[in-house]
Amino acid sequence: MADITPAELHQRQKAGETPTIIDVREPWEHEEGRIVGAQNIPLGTLPEKLDDLDAWKNQEIIVHCKGGGRSASAKAYLTQQGFTNVRNLEGGFQAYTAAGI
Structure with missing residues (x-):
């Protein structure tokens, strides 16, 4: 699945969407x-939280970190675990806040 830009996420939120x-x-x-609306699940604890996320296995999940590196790893891990629609927030939280969002 393609990653998501901060502008796209902001636009969706502004339209009333509440993505995971x-x-x-x-x-x-x-x-x-x-x-x-973001849930905090640190990258290192992701393996032990898989059961909690199972309901979203086939739904869109947007992952983010500070700059995009850890969330890219999270996206790869979740995809390997069978999650079908994981998107990384391009540039992470820094890009999201730098865009004035």
Whole structure:
């Protein structure tokens, strides 16, 4: 699945959509700033949270981190585990906030 730009995500949120967003940053990073509605599941804990995410296996999941590296790893991992519609937020939280969103 193609990644998503901060502008596209913002537009969808503005239209009232509530996509499933997973923030794979550490809890302290999530506390400093977050995308509204994002669930914080740090990358290192993703394997143990798979059962909690099973209901979304065939639904769109948007993953993000600070700059896009950890979330790219999360996307690859979830895809390997059978998730069919995982998208990485291009540029991560930094790009999302830099865009004035």
